[in-house]
Amino acid sequence: MAGIVKEFTKGLWAEIPPFRLVLGLCPTLAVTKTASDGFGMGMAVIFVLALSNLIISAVRKIIPKKVRIACFITIAASLVVTVEMLMQAFTYPLYQSLGIFVPLIVVNCVILGRAEAFAAKNPVHLAVADGLGMGVGFTMSLTFLGAVREIFGAGSLFGHHVMWAGFEPFQFMVEAPGAFVCLGVILGAMNFLTAWQNRRKKAAGQNACLACAACALAPAAEEQQS
Amino acid sequence: MAKADTLPQAPFLTVASPPHIHCGRTVSGIMKETAIALLPAVAMAVYYYGFDALRVIALSCVTAVVVEAACLKFMHRDVRVDDFSALLTGLLFGMLLPASAPWWLVMVGAAVAILMAKQAFGGIGANPLNPALVGWAALSISWPAHMDIDASMLQTEMVNAVSQLKYFGLDAANQLSLGQLFVGDQLSGLGSAQVAALLAGGLFLLARGHIRPHIPACFLLGVVVTAAIFASVDSATYAGPLFHLLAGSTIFGAFFLATEYASSPVNRTAMVLYGLIGGSMVVIIRVYGIYADGVPFAILLVNLFTPLFDLIKPKPFGAK
Numbered sequence: 001m002a003g004i005v006k007e008f009t010k011g012l013w014a015e016i017p018p019f020r021l022v023l024g025l026c027p028t029l030a031v032t033k034t035a036s037d038g039f040g041m042g043m044a045v046i047f048v049l050a051l052s053n054l055i056i057s058a059v060r061k062i063i064p065k066k067v068r069i070a071c072f073i074t075i076a077a078s079l080v081v082t083v084e085m086l087m088q089a090f091t092y093p094l095y096q097s098l099g100i101f102v103p104l105i106v107v108n109c110v111i112l113g114r115a116e117a118f119a120a121k122n123p124v125h126l127a128v129a130d131g132l133g134m135g136v137g138f139t140m141s142l143t144f145l146g147a148v149r150e151i152f153g154a155g156s157l158f159g160h161h162v163m164w165a166g167f168e169p170f171q172f173m174v175e176a177p178g179a180f181v182c183l184g185v186i187l188g189a190m191n192f193l194t195a196w197q198n199r200r201k202k203a204a205g206q207n208a209c210l211a212c213a214a215c216a217l218a219p220a221a222e223e224q225q226s
Numbered sequence: 227m228a229k230a231d232t233l234p235q236a237p238f239l240t241v242a243s244p245p246h247i248h249c250g251r252t253v254s255g256i257m258k259e260t261a262i263a264l265l266p267a268v269a270m271a272v273y274y275y276g277f278d279a280l281r282v283i284a285l286s287c288v289t290a291v292v293v294e295a296a297c298l299k300f301m302h303r304d305v306r307v308d309d310f311s312a313l314l315t316g317l318l319f320g321m322l323l324p325a326s327a328p329w330w331l332v333m334v335g336a337a338v339a340i341l342m343a344k345q346a347f348g349g350i351g352a353n354p355l356n357p358a359l360v361g362w363a364a365l366s367i368s369w370p371a372h373m374d375i376d377a378s379m380l381q382t383e384m385v386n387a388v389s390q391l392k393y394f395g396l397d398a399a400n401q402l403s404l405g406q407l408f409v410g411d412q413l414s415g416l417g418s419a420q421v422a423a424l425l426a427g428g429l430f431l432l433a434r435g436h437i438r439p440h441i442p443a444c445f446l447l448g449v450v451v452t453a454a455i456f457a458s459v460d461s462a463t464y465a466g467p468l469f470h471l472l473a474g475s476t477i478f479g480a481f482f483l484a485t486e487y488a489s490s491p492v493n494r495t496a497m498v499l500y501g502l503i504g505g506s507m508v509v510i511i512r513v514y515g516i517y518a519d520g521v522p523f524a525i526l527l528v529n530l531f532t533p534l535f536d537l538i539k540p541k542p543f544g545a546k
């Protein structure tokens with residue numbers, strides 16, 4: 001159980017796909033004009049990622065090593081076609097606004113990356129937890145990026161007007177360059193946050209170890225060795 | 227490695243130990259004199275557009291300097307706003323705006339210019355594109371209605387030469403005499419079409435040695451040659467070289483925007499190519515593009531060529 005929780009939660013922050021692994025950038029940049037587009041794309045990816053991890057993990061022992069990539073792609077492609085048809089049937093407006101990027105989930109690096117790096121080596125229950133976690137992390141990232149771009153670029157959030165009455169939208173943000181600028185700023189902010197946390201952890205660790213001289217010396221010795 | 231016997235025996239270059247004589251040229255000095263070179267154009271802008279011009283330019287300068295100082299403070303660097311580079315960016319940016327620009331437009335643009343185009347790439351001397359133009363481009367994409375000079379400046383009698391040419395054809399553009407264009411009696415960004423004043427400022431910069439003549443001369447040559455080619459194809463549709471030189475911000479671009487130090491190449495051949503491509507791009511955008519005044523985008527495009535042009539290197543001193 002602990003293993004499942006660990007595999008699920010790592011996708012939410014520690015290895016959140018677009019911002020930490022920097023994988024799956026094509027939909028991250030292309031379909032985040034609005035928060036709801038980002039959310040819809042994320043849901044489609046959760047579906048494909050969890051199921052592809054499940055199937056690949058289940059058949060991992062019978063896939064020959066040499067043709068594994070082709071097998072992964074075939075499995076992902078079948079699932080994507082399913083998603084595409086489901087979206088056409090039930091959420092047609094979303095399908096229209098995502099356009100070509102739904103079929104392109106097949107070649108999304110997150111799908112192949114998790115299949116290769118995790119599902120092909122781990123048992124089914126862990127692979128599903130990993131796929132779900134990564135998918136939820138991906139959805140959160142896309143929704144967040146979409147929300148930021150929508151608030152500044154259109155003055156609304158999930159289609160509801162949120163800025164003041166005289167607000168003139170900063171259209172740059174919903175154009176292509178705005179996506180790159182936003183992604184860069186978010187990546188920078190994540191690195192800044194991590195560096196700050198590490199500094200604080202280090203400082204806290206040193207304070208706690210003041211009584212114990214050996215502890216304080218250990219990092220210094222390590223540094224000398226490396 | 228070269229063989230020992232091919233190496234020069236006598237020293238080629240002798241460098242004495244310090245202290246050295248300093249020629250007195252500093253970053254702040256160059257920036258200050260470039261700003262001084264722009265002052266006649268600012269004065270002309272105030273003459274044509276009234277105190278709105280002063281309001282926009284001053285706000286743009288102040289925002290640029292404040293944002294630069296805040297950025298440097300945040301990054302724990304020396305707060306070197308006294309090198310006047312941010313002030314110059316703000317000044318150049320303000321010159322591109324229409325006199326009707328609301329305060330928030332000016333502030334957002336100046337902040338984008340400093341944050342996104344300059345500090346994000348490492349501050350002074352590291353920007354791959356001209357910061358003032360990046361600010362202008364971001365605003366033009368975001369708020370086309372406010373940045374459209376014809377639509378936002380309905381209260382003036384002045385006529386925008388380049389958009390007359392674009393939307394009403396050559397006959398409408400020829401209503402403006404060349405002398406009128408030369409003294410800046412044309413609607414445009416605040417300081418970007420004060421041709422006579424900018425020419426005086428540009429010549430001052432050349433005389434002081436702050437810019438090399440290659441880029442402005444080749445930029446103008448590129449404009450003239452391309453415009454002449456178009457005019458020779460069909461002189462009833464395409465405007466002649468003189469019109470393209472004097473209308474819009476060609477002179478401003480040639481002397482002040484294209485020559486920005488960090489985003490232009492350093493080698494002589496490279497500068498010539500850079501100027502020629504930039505100049506011809508201006509006319510091509512004016513003829514085929516959707517933007518009436520092609521200068522800002524032409525210079526942004528040619529700025530992107532700079533890393534390529536910088537591959538043209540001089541032979542190292544003493545090399546065989």
